[in-house]
Amino acid sequence: MTDEGASDRDRDGTKSKGGKRRSSSPTDTRVGVDVGGTFTDVALSVEDRLVTAKVPTTDDQSVGVLEGIEKACDRAGIEPSEIDEFAHAMTVSVNALLERGGAETALVTTEGFRDVLEIGRQDRPDLYDLEAEKPEPLVPRRRRYELDERTTPSGVERAVDEEDVRELAATLRERDIESVAICLLHAYADPENERVVADVLREELEVPVSASHEVLAEFREFERTSTTAVDAYVRPAIDSYVGRLVEEATEAGIPAPRIMQANGGIADPETVREQAVTTTLSGPAAGVVGAAATVDDDAVSGLVTFDMGGTSSDVSLVRDGEAERTTDSEIDGLPIRTPMVDVNTVGAGGGSIAWVDAGGALRVGPRSSGAQPGPACYGRGGTEPTVTDANVVLGYIGPETALGGEFTLDVEAAHDALERLADEAGLENALEAARGVYRVANATMTRTIRSVTVERGHDPREFALVAFGGAGPMHAASLAESLEVDRVVVPRPGGVLSAFGLLAADESYDAVRTVGVDLETADPSRLEDVYDGLVSDVLADASDTDAARIERTADCRYAGQSFELSVSAGEQFDPSAVAERFHEVHEQAYGYAMDEAIEVVNLRASATVDGPDPLVRHDGEGDARIGTRDAHFPGHGTHETAVYERDRLEPGAPVEGPAVLEQAESTTVVPPEWTGEILEDGTLVMTQANADGGE
Amino acid sequence: MTDSAIDPITLEVLRNQLESAAEEMGQTLIRGAYSPNIKERRDCSTALFDAEGRMVAQAEHIPVHLGAMPEAVEAVREHDPKPGDVFVLNDPFTGGTHLPDVTMVSPIAPEDEIVGYAVSRAHHADVGGMTPGSMPAGAREIYQEGLRLPPIRLVEDGEIRSDVQSLVLANVRNARERRADFRAQLAANERAEARVASLIEEHGRETVLAGFDAVIDYSRERIVSEVEELPDGVYEASDVLEGDGITDEDVRIETTVTVDGASIDVDFSGTAEQVEGNLNAPIAVAKSAVYFVVRCITDPEIPPNDGCYAPVSVDAPEGSLLNPTAPAAVVGGNVETSQRVTDVVFTALAKAAPNRVPAQGQGTMNNLTIGARDGSFTYYETIAGGFGARAGADGMDGVQVGMTNTLNTPIESMETEYPMRVERYALRPGSGGKGKFRGGLGLERAVTVETESTVSLLTERRRHAPAGVAGGEDGSCGQNLLELPDDIEKPDGLESDSGDDPGDESGTTDADGTAVAAKTTVDVPAGTTVTVRTPGGGGHGDPDDREQAAIERDRADEKAYRDGERDA
Structure with missing residues (x-):
């Protein structure tokens, strides 16, 4: 590989775009x-x-x-x-990360700091579990190398000696290293030494080299090292x-x-x-994008997406049409600080097993029946009560429901499993137990939804809930009731929403640089220079620079705090406007603002090229009602309930609750006092009849 | 089954909601705080209490706060709290533990009648006293350690009492930051009040109050069933602290643990009398340490509340190290004595549950405080070390052990915010005790100050090593070293002791400087390097039984043998 004056992003200088891509149109295949x-x-x-x-x-x-x-x-x-x-x-x-099946990676660091990756933040993983283990570092100590060089927050103090780097390259070659991560102290502030190391290693070696100032030019050495190591570790496989x-x-x-x-x-x-x-986590991100794409609704200020699968559920937030992102993720204990769609996982899904613990509480999960034997109602030998079995007893899943068309339902087995749970918990009957399982599972999920809304200063009552995954639409309306949300959206391709999201996804690139300046005394023209560099980095990756939307944000905090909040920096960096926005965002997140100096920690730029909205039309055949059965709705009692085949419902025709809508991969519950309506594209929107629109 | 008039479903729903309320408080506090101890290191806890002062839910981020909150609520309740009040306190002799831990207690009264209390406790960067950071190694009286606050109203009728706030802020360094920390703590308490109000709206007052009882009963049921599994018996153990900061003499801690059916009685009779230095620990600290051990050897998932500790009683003679009387100095009790209490109680209970208790870990927090002589900054940090080897696994390398789990300060933020240079932050090869499973490695952190500073070290396990078990060897002792710039004479306190040999190698020198005592406060010139080497954990089992693969892995990773140049 050669590197002929390539930009930071254009690492090996061999990238070719083959000309700019034409903008796609909704009628493309x-x-x-x-x-x-x-x-x-x-x-x-x-x-x-x-x-x-x-x-x-x-x-x-x-x-x-x-x-x-x-x-x-x-x-x-x-x-x-x-x-x-x-x-x-x-x-x-x-x-590769979860199975620790990535490359034999080497890490190059500043002398005295090769153990930063392994020490991490020096906390143990669990306060009380004496058997706990720290996550295995991606690069073991034997493959972590130090170089005699030093950079401080104000620049290079001791330059790296190229000869040292060439010697190191020889060692790495000898040891058959498959990729290299470089993270030198303060390289976010001045990447000169790190750039020299990267240049020499790229020249000398045939393997991928990841340099921290290219992957994540952000301060905090452990998190930057970890992110860079992840990059190098998965790169050969990708x-x-x-x-x-x-x-x-x-x-x-x-x-x-x-x-x-x-x-x-x-x-x-x-x-x-x-x-x-x-x-990493590209699939879950696509699901959130898919959820956002199915809702175009000015009546709400955002969406809570809720994907309930077999063993766990994922919760995310969409605001102003954009999936909420975080720069504070971990996969299997390994911090990754590049921006990711913020997917919060809770260990309760359709297969989660209900049990009574030693203190007499009814619990759901984290143990799951898995694919084999599966819930008792699958009739494949499972006997423990699961959330899905509770949904059978409640009448949401009926004897004729096609569970993916693969097998018929064993209602009796579900009933027996819940009956046993009722005995153990001292509840009257199987229905009471099923009600309990449903409520407890919902309480766990409500807690997670609260943690991503209320704890971050968002009022869930202003949001709509988008439910998908096999079990999501069965729990959504009830969750909405406990969160005082009066609008639930169930996308039509709910069983393959991540794949659908891929059709709707925008192109998007990010770059970050730590600046660490006082907002009031900062020189806006210097910040503009930094932004210029970031913007040209992200545009270098965009397929269509003319169509790209540039967004510039600044991570700020009150000088002295340790956590930053991101605010828009607009098209021209105006310190007083940024200050005003920061006070507002702080007030919203933590309930107060202060008359204190503000520090600008990081500058970020992103480039987005909008993808086309998928154009999907849904006709329906009208003759959708396929039966009636008794179903129980916690808080509303037992009702004779109409069952519909969702895909045959016509757009525009209201479906009054109580009703159950069946579909190949999922079932939607419309409780009493809720009304459902199919939109032109097949999306189902449920609203609460008596909703007063929030207080 | 619980005895409460609440079904198992509502119990689980409410338990989730109460815990999430406590967590929400903690997030509000951590994110808004200024003190590094709170924001970077999470040295804080938040909790909900019922109207009778029983803890209902707690989000504790470090174990040292486990047993300390109830005493604070008790102290406030004696002052007739009214709706709209917020009390502040830090006095170790009326509800506190040590002065830097400031507690705020707010009555929760959504319908103008008190149904419970919101409590937040956080370690502030400074509360006045004789040294910046309020952790003076040489204190002999609490008056030297900082401003003492018995329970007083900081907020009355919903309004901050500015006279009280001014009095407090006039007595601490960096008043601006303290005011911001107070604001963050108040915001946390307000969050709890709002949550409980909305729970009452959702479930009704009666159900929520019955829910308080039910979650407490629930934890009690679960802990009782675990304690009943432990074999009945009387188990004894003792250990020592390495001096009290004034003298080097060992200070004895002794315990007798009686397990009888569903109760665990922990008695510290035989423990030394209270000491002249600052290692005295109010009884709340000993309780926290005992509760920590009990949680470790039972199911750690049992929700922490009043019921969780119901089977446990803790006693220490009045006037002893673990139940001192005013005006004893106490600041080291919370951080160092608490660690030794943990070791002693673990050692005693190991006789009841041998396979659940690891070899001893580093047993210290390695407190390092560096303050500028001109008062411009204070840096405080605790440094991780080796975890004890387990019956089936090596000890973890370089982690916080026992009563703390605080994060490190990132080197890049430290070098940006303070005139300091970190020279080295590394594992200490060979420091873990050998065994079939080896002890975790200690760490080395070397910091050079670039201005005239006062360096204060409050450390332990510098001469009594963390013990191995079942034939495993002891871990290495820690070391504290100072290296002055070349042309400077040694300041007072750096001369090696002429009299008794304290046995901790102080006065000896190696490539990284001169060893100094486990507890040292010394003024140093710019250019001085402080190196702290933390202890390794004890080993577990006969070293000859160690698997070949593990030996080879350690050899390849240069973890097994001491680096000849540094640790000879």
Whole structure:
């Protein structure tokens, strides 16, 4: 690899975009493929139709991806070669992290600090668990190397000796190192030494080299080192996977995939091969983007997305149409500070097992029945009561409900399991136990939703709840009641929402630089210079610089605090406007503002190129009612309840609760006092009849 | 089943809601605070209490606050709190533990009748006294340690009493930051009041109050069933502190733990009388340490509240190290004595539950305070070390042990905010005690000051090593070193002791400077480097039984053997 005066972002100087991509239009044929743990989901948009498919995930994920595309094309009656655009989310990097199956990475640090990666923040993982273990560092001590050099917050104090770096390169070559992470102290402030090290190592070695000032030019050495190590660790795997997929797609006549990043934006394959850290958690990010894409509603100030699966549920926030992001993520105990869609996971899903603990409380999870044997009602030998079994006893899932079409429901087994739970908990009968399981599962999820709304200063009553995943729409209205939310949205492609989200995703790139200046005395022109550099970095990655929207933000805090809040910096950096916004945001987040000096810690820029809104039309056939059964609604009692086949409901026709709407991959519960309505694109919106619109 | 008139479902729903209210308080406090101890190191706790002063839910971020909150609420209740009041206190002899820990207690009275209390406790960076940071190593009386606040109303009728606030702020360094920390603590308490009000709106007052009882009963049921599993018996143990900061003489801590059915009685008779220095620990500190051990050897998931500690009683003779009388100096009791109490109670209970208790960990917090002589800054940090080896695993390397779990200060923020340079932050190879499973490694942190400063070290395990168990070897002792710039004469306090050899190698020198005592306060010139090497954990089992793969892994990672140059 060569590096001929490449910019920070353009690391190996070999990146070529092959010219600017034309902006896509809603009528293009586009495919989104999301690889999950068990299934690979496909969403294909052909004119105004949406075709979906599911195939098993394969060991080499690219095999399943192409199979899935073929299956969807078959259903749609088109050839794969007719596809204009291909967007993709995968689990290659997160698997490498979770299984510690990434590269043999070396870490290069400042002399005296090679253990920073292992010491971390010096806290133990659990206060009281004497058996706890710290997360295994991605780079063991034997592969962490120190260089004699020093930078301080004000610049390089002792320059690095190129000869030392060449010697180190020889050692790394000898030891068959597969990738290198470099993180020198204060490289966010002055990257000169780190740049020299990176240049020499790239010149001397054939393996990927990640430098901290390129991955994350932000202060706090442990978090920056960890993020850089993650990048280096997953890079070879991402590189070979993406390379292979591009090749196979080209052979099949499909365009090269664009890859979903954890920040919620898609990027060209060349870009993610060089910024591998951005590909962690790409699937969940796509799901949130998909949820945001199905709701275009001015009546609410944001969305709480709620994805309830078999073993866990994910909660995220969407504000002003954008998925809320965080720079404070961890995967398996490893901090990653690049921006990611903020996905909060709670260990309760449809398969979670209910039990009575030693103190007599009814608990749900974290143990799950898994795919085998599954809930008791699957009739595959499971006997323990799960959330899904409770939903059967409550009447939400009926004997004729097709659970993915794979098996018939064993209502008796579900009833027996809940009966046993009732005995243990001292409750009257199976129905009482089922009510309890439903309420307790909801309480756990409400707690998580509160932690991402109220604890951050957002009033959930101003939000709509978007529910998806197999079990989400069954719990959503009840959750909404306890959060005083009066609007619930259930997207039509709820079973493959991440794949659908890929069709709707924007392109998005981020860059950050720590500046650490007093807001009042800061020189705005110096900050503008920093922004100029950041903006040119993010634009370098954008496929269409003319169409790119640039957003500039500043992470601020009251001088003396340790946590920053991000505020918009506008098009021209105006210190007094930034100060005003910061006071407001602080007031909103913590309930008060102060007449104190404000410090600007980091500057950030992002470039976004809007993707097209998928154009999906839903017709319905009107004749949707398929039966009636008794169902129980906590807080509303037992009612004779109409059952509909959701996909046959006509747009515009209201569905009065109580009702149950069945669909291939999920079931929606419309409780009494709620009304559902199908929109033109097939989205279901539920509103509470007596809602007073919040106090 | 619980005895309360509340069903198992409502119990679980309310428990979730009460815990989330306490957590919300903690987040509000940490995010808004100015003191590094609170914001970076989470040295704070928040809790909800019922009207009778029983703890209902707690979000504790470090264990040293576990047992200390009830005494604070008790002290406030004696002052006839009214709706709209917020009390502040830090006096170790009326509800506090040591002066830097400032507690605020607010009655919760959504319908103008007190249904409970919101409590927040946080370690402020300074509360006055003879040295910046309010952790003076040489204090002999509490008056030297800072401003003492018995329970007083900071807020009355919803209004801050500016005269009281002025009095407090006039007596502390960096009043601007203290005011901001107060504001963050008040905001946390307000958050709790709002949450409880909305719970009452949702469930009704009767159900919420019954819920308080139910969650307490719930924890009691669970802890009782675990304690009943422990074999009945009388278990004894003792250990020592390495001097009280005034003399180097060992100070004895002795305990007799009686497990009888569903009760654990912990008696500290035989413990030394209160000392002249600052290692005295109010009884609340000993309770916290005992509660910590009990939580570790039972199910750590049992929600911490009044019921959780119901089976446990703690006694220490009045006037002893663990139940001192005013005006004893106490600031070191919270940080160092508490660690030794933990070791002693663990050692005693190891006889009842041998496989659940690891070898001893570093057993100290390695308190390092550096203050500018001109008063411009104060830096305080505790430094991690080795965790004791477990029955089935090595001890963790470089982690906080026992009563603390505070984070480090990032080097890049330290060098930006203070005139200081970090020279080294590294694992200490070879410091973990050998064994079938080795003890965790201690750390080394070396800091150079760039201005004239006062360096204060309050450390332990500099001459009595963390013990190994079951044939495992002891971990290495810690070391404190000072290296002056070349052309400077030694200041007072750096001369090696001419009389008794304290046995902690003070006065000896190596490449990184001259060893100084475990408890040292000394003025140093610019350019001085302070190196703190923290103890390693004890080993578990016969070193000859160690698996070959583990030996080779340690060798490849240069963790097993001491670096000849540094640790010879």
